Amino acid sequence: MEFKYVTKSGTAVFQDRYVTKADRITVPYNENRKHTQKIGLVGAPLSKSSISHSGAGFAPATIRKMLQSFTTYSIDHDRDLASESVVDYGDILMHPTDIVESQKRIRLALDEILHREEPSQLIILGGDHSVSYPAISSFSGSNRVGVIQFDAHHDLRNLEDGGPTNGTPFRSLIEGKCIQGENLVQIGIRDFMNSKIYTQYAQQHGVTVYTMQDVRKQSIKKIVEEAITLLKRNKVDMIYVSVDMDVLDQSFAPGCPAIGPGGMDSHTLIEAIEILGACQMVKAMDIVEIDPTVDYRDMTSKIASWLILSYLRERELMVSTVNNCENEVK
Amino acid sequence: MEFKYVTKSGTAVFQDRYVTKADRITVPYNENRKHTQKIGLVGAPLSKSSISHSGAGFAPATIRKMLQSFTTYSIDHDRDLASESVVDYGDILMHPTDIVESQKRIRLALDEILHREEPSQLIILGGDHSVSYPAISSFSGSNRVGVIQFDAHHDLRNLEDGGPTNGTPFRSLIEGKCIQGENLVQIGIRDFMNSKIYTQYAQQHGVTVYTMQDVRKQSIKKIVEEAITLLKRNKVDMIYVSVDMDVLDQSFAPGCPAIGPGGMDSHTLIEAIEILGACQMVKAMDIVEIDPTVDYRDMTSKIASWLILSYLRERELMVSTVNNCENEVK
Amino acid sequence: MEFKYVTKSGTAVFQDRYVTKADRITVPYNENRKHTQKIGLVGAPLSKSSISHSGAGFAPATIRKMLQSFTTYSIDHDRDLASESVVDYGDILMHPTDIVESQKRIRLALDEILHREEPSQLIILGGDHSVSYPAISSFSGSNRVGVIQFDAHHDLRNLEDGGPTNGTPFRSLIEGKCIQGENLVQIGIRDFMNSKIYTQYAQQHGVTVYTMQDVRKQSIKKIVEEAITLLKRNKVDMIYVSVDMDVLDQSFAPGCPAIGPGGMDSHTLIEAIEILGACQMVKAMDIVEIDPTVDYRDMTSKIASWLILSYLRERELMVSTVNNCENEVK
């Protein structure tokens, strides 16, 4: 029998009957039922793989929690996100002392999800950027994958000096033939945060690089549409969007391990994700490099939650209106 | 007899004889003298009425203190604010356990101030946004009031679920016939922070809504002038400006209870308040939703102090130059 | 079908198969099953009733979470607490703006729990100290209740000045005839934190008061045993233990709203609760006045969790060994 005033611990908060909190867009995966949601979400709480000390492993839980501080309604597009439209598979269990094993588990877990659940879209919450290597390689098993990476850094470091870290995912993908350099577009690469030799590596492998100066001088809309056009011309099967939050300026994203000036403002990044959310070829997005232990009032995780909501809104709009990026960017 | 080097506790700070700190614009209300200042200031330190945990009750004291970090001089307009041009009535005493009683006291206190002191302008420092209901209803007793609200949220929630909170003031005002929906203009309403049903409520009641997308696409100048024109066309007797600081982006106002990305930058808000300060019909302004206990270095309160100073500068300029918004916006 | 490496969000943490985390002692109340646990736990997340700004409403969630940082095993008594020995009823839903209503709900919720579930023991997590009034009055409905209160303050303030706050619970209980002054024992009352008039009130109503000087000069064991003896002599039906964490010195409990020097060290309080846990007449305990928003690394909530574990260990030992306080203190 239910109590009149006592409710499950953690739920005894004020509820306005007319407001749907955005955490309601997700429903926990239940192995005993058949999920009809086509969009999936999974956490990859790995950050021992970071070159510097990082608590990015706490981000999946924090980003999920921050969804509670938003609603499902976009007034600017008069669009209410459907409740329970996303299935939350949960988090991938990391090994305490074997980092390579943890990365392998990310690969295996995504393989299992992709093959068994066949989500139309998958959102992966890091963790640090090292998770993008196993994540993208899982997709590349049966797809020709194009990648659009938002990042202050190339992440093309050599693997000899430290193994597979958050500085190496795109190097690993290229060397491992999971993706071709031509199918990688990097946006937001910044002065004084990269090494000439890795910029040269990018050039040699045909990677398309938009620096922050490019972002400031051109519109983000133009850059993102160029990127989509390029990848379509390259005949990729799908686009994977990888969002390293340190592409943002430190004043907007104080919770990234590698903060600095000279970066993007948050509205520009939101705009980019909106365009990508509306693009049919985008099948997956990861959000990485948020360390909640150094953030201020979870600001950076709040941006991540907002990106997810913007992405989903455009996705739902696209599905419902058969608008898609093919039309938009041709 | 005075001491040579000992001064009243709290005043033993360096004083440059040629600098007037901005806290000198206010003089404490003294019941035994006749105040000639026509502009009044009063604190409404209520935040138990907030849906979430809020220390906004500390804001009146903090905003006043932050005035000490500014001077009275506006170099951009070569204007020195007059000392003691504002009478500070003090703070309204809140009840520890009876929130509705506290709100009633705000109403009664403002009634007393308005009727007895007849200030030409009144600045009200919240507290949370719930204080705007009693504050505006006090003005609406003998005026047809138009309201320009800067806010990420509609604040049009139903009253059944939680009583009169910081989510309900404008609903209360409309339902209570204190203002008409047509005379309410909301600026800065944001995606993922509102509920569709309340946006519909706004539409049904003729509320004019400018979202953040509107703010980004149009100039704030155009929006504010449109708002003034509308209210004048509607024949309101006066305009009340209600500034919920969470209209600002979290990177600019880290001290609001409900922070998030996608908001206004501080300069845009300052510009808006400058225009309103120069408008003769504006008779009152409240500044609400600053929680100094979660702010960083009182940044958000500093913006509040700056808004007050900008508002007063335009006010004094207007009085001295017979410029007024009627000319400006027609 | 289960995933190999993906687990429910929030559970993907390292698990040592031989370690039982102390949060496993509780099982969430399920309205659809018959609970056999005789010990109950309930949260009363109310702190708007505090005289000063308090986030004590967050404490039930934090104390529960801190149980995760302990195990079930007491090496000093070679005792492993039984898993699922406590049923967690959840939290009582508070009203956003009606504080008296919230207090009434605590009373009603406890009435419902006590009458329907008949727990042999109930642990109540505040919230501020105002929750003890409705909580104890619920027990006093059908019992002659003796109270042992650990507190720096009498909490016997008059009700006229601010209504039912965290300064008034024991006044309300005495005035409301829920308990008799003779059946109230206060331990840890401190210099410069009380008013003479309320000490006199305590004396006039036969309240037994042990100050911090008493605690320092006598052993806590002697004081607590005296208190039990007194209440038994007074023929109370049961003892309710009320633990205001501010009885502790600020260096041990940095997270109480009203911190100060001159208080108890944490081991002394633990010792007191151990004695009370072993006393058959003790039927309920509340832990109040922890504000997690001002605590350092949840230290104060960790002490609260430890007190619960110590209490339960003694309780289980008592049940299993038929040792009880009657023998101990006669």
Next chain:
Amino acid sequence: MEFKYVTKSGTAVFQDRYVTKADRITVPYNENRKHTQKIGLVGAPLSKSSISHSGAGFAPATIRKMLQSFTTYSIDHDRDLASESVVDYGDILMHPTDIVESQKRIRLALDEILHREEPSQLIILGGDHSVSYPAISSFSGSNRVGVIQFDAHHDLRNLEDGGPTNGTPFRSLIEGKCIQGENLVQIGIRDFMNSKIYTQYAQQHGVTVYTMQDVRKQSIKKIVEEAITLLKRNKVDMIYVSVDMDVLDQSFAPGCPAIGPGGMDSHTLIEAIEILGACQMVKAMDIVEIDPTVDYRDMTSKIASWLILSYLRERELMVSTVNNCENEVK
């Protein structure tokens, strides 16, 4: 005319009519009236004189504010401190760039206070320990002064290397013949916080030194009484008590610039000050080396406030009961 609910800014807090907050013991000095209070209080907000970066200049304001968190009533001695028993002269105005001038002003201000106001007792709030040199030298103008210093450090550094800092006050006093080494008693001097050469200096000048090991092995009561006996035997006219809060262990006084383990607990220091408060020969006390900018929740300032209250209680008890230290310690 007074407002019904509006009160002076900063005073709109809940007031229980039966509670006297401890800040009421002080009344601000008013040059236009005749003060009958015989006990004086003055702030010396100087910390640019510190060897390391220090915000101790903020301590006088913070300690005064912390008095608001205590009441006037000592339950352990059933003594209510008289309201307005202390006149607060205010703070001594420091020079922004001339540190030696600031120290001179402390001397001149105290001369003026002592000669014109003739307080029976003076409490001086630092500031760093450098303020004790001008403060004590002011007393030594017409008295043979004995000093009891609570400190982890000798503060007997040479003056050549850095001028008059917080490391030199007692050296300056001895070299300047303001006090004799024999009339200086240091209590709480700590391992690894001093230099052998300064310990030797203390020995050569007849300074009596009780280290922390002495404090741990003997009772503080015995040490303080020995110190009083010694100074009386030496025929000093008065005793000045200098309390460097870093005599406390870092776990009790986290807000001192020079924190470390191995120090005194707060109750021991309180006990010492109680004995000194009851000693007729003690005419002045300073409390120094609290930096509120690095403290946790003003804990260290709260201990300072408590010391003042304990001191005043014993003082009033002494006056009213003609008990004095002569009897106690003979």
Next chain:
Amino acid sequence: MEFKYVTKSGTAVFQDRYVTKADRITVPYNENRKHTQKIGLVGAPLSKSSISHSGAGFAPATIRKMLQSFTTYSIDHDRDLASESVVDYGDILMHPTDIVESQKRIRLALDEILHREEPSQLIILGGDHSVSYPAISSFSGSNRVGVIQFDAHHDLRNLEDGGPTNGTPFRSLIEGKCIQGENLVQIGIRDFMNSKIYTQYAQQHGVTVYTMQDVRKQSIKKIVEEAITLLKRNKVDMIYVSVDMDVLDQSFAPGCPAIGPGGMDSHTLIEAIEILGACQMVKAMDIVEIDPTVDYRDMTSKIASWLILSYLRERELMVSTVNNCENEVK
């Protein structure tokens, strides 16, 4: 003999063989060798001279350390800064209690550096803004110096009220005939942060003032080029750039002592320094008013490091391409 895995304390961090950290641009001054680097760096860790409490004395160490979080490579200009291109002379030793002596030492130290080492460029890290007086006066000994000052404040306060503080450097320079008012350009002067009388002083002495409104309405490029043109027209021998970081808005530079809204964004300041770095007449730059003790994650120091790197990049580009500001701005 070297150890295989043990390295000097502080250096045991991951090193990617292809990445040069930006701290490698400096080499510590070694009195025993002949330095060929023509660019020098020196710290002036003075902040006791500040009107308000300031830890700016910690900034030289922090800014140097923040260089470690950047690399030497500018992707936007495909330019790798030369390693060891800057000689780090170290820090000037400040006097603990004699502030004027400390300022004199800055002058003497720079005299010694300039005369003996003859650096082509000197970067001075404050400290507060008071260091610019001795620094610029050292250059003015044998040069007609033009100054471009980025600041929210005039820093033209009278010297009588507080001696040579961080509010007076440019007054001292003008009064001391080190520079002429006509050769001083102030950029970023802000509303409500200055006094009318000092604006008038600026006007009377021919100082060129660009307010924040000017910065917002014109491009920073235009303003800086105008300033260079003016100083060239005035026939100065060299330009000294003085960067008070509080010219930035508080949201970008949270670590300045005097924060506030209405300021510059960081990219605008970076752009300005880039132009000045490319101008042959610029011979020195100071960066002042960063207090690392109040900063958030060293953000403000990170901007300072970035400014140094941008300045050096333009400098090296200029040297290598014979581009210089004469061409650019004529």
Next chain:
Amino acid sequence: MEFKYVTKSGTAVFQDRYVTKADRITVPYNENRKHTQKIGLVGAPLSKSSISHSGAGFAPATIRKMLQSFTTYSIDHDRDLASESVVDYGDILMHPTDIVESQKRIRLALDEILHREEPSQLIILGGDHSVSYPAISSFSGSNRVGVIQFDAHHDLRNLEDGGPTNGTPFRSLIEGKCIQGENLVQIGIRDFMNSKIYTQYAQQHGVTVYTMQDVRKQSIKKIVEEAITLLKRNKVDMIYVSVDMDVLDQSFAPGCPAIGPGGMDSHTLIEAIEILGACQMVKAMDIVEIDPTVDYRDMTSKIASWLILSYLRERELMVSTVNNCENEVK
């Protein structure tokens, strides 16, 4: 040529010529000279091996830095520690992604140090407790090692669930036959922080366990001397002291990853280390589990520094006076 006032960056701090800061006891290892110091120090900055998120890898640098806040002089024993009596070998270079490799490097580095440098004493600074396994196993290569472990936890977890973590070092040592269970003494083991099965493991392997209740009921002196006597009776060649700082109560050591109430106070631990420092058989000590990123004002690292100084003082006293533990404890 030297500058008059400019000194190496980082050294421009006030220096009292008569004070020796305690960091002077160490001299950096120089591969090109012959070190005569017989006591060595080495950092093992590994914390990726921790079960929970830990920044203990930053501790070696912080503990070294905290030595600067102490002097070399112990007044209680009138003993000045010799300068440069300890050679600091530096830190062992950790691998970014291969934790087991990092642990192997600790073993190899210690092997190299022990065999080549033959220090009479070695102090190892962790890092987390996992470093004790490679460290002790290095000593056990040629010695029968007895271990005295201060810890709230057994650290005897199974290795299957997570590999070699900070929960397993003593299990690894026993299973790897590096030490015998009989030669392990654990002091400070705490309630609710261990699992029954691991206590049983300890019992089965003959480990001697003193719980916190033992510490509270007996004197630490008695316990430590019993431990030494036991190990001597067992004919160990040497004693290795392993100090997990979480043996301390959270109020004393707020910077340990696993904080909680019920622990030791800092003076008790200091006393224990003093006895061990005076014991000839003790040849090595590690100090582990300090995470400077969560500490308050480096308090926990300050205790670590103090422990090192106390240990060294007793060591030097022992050497100079031929006092040793054999006499003391027989």
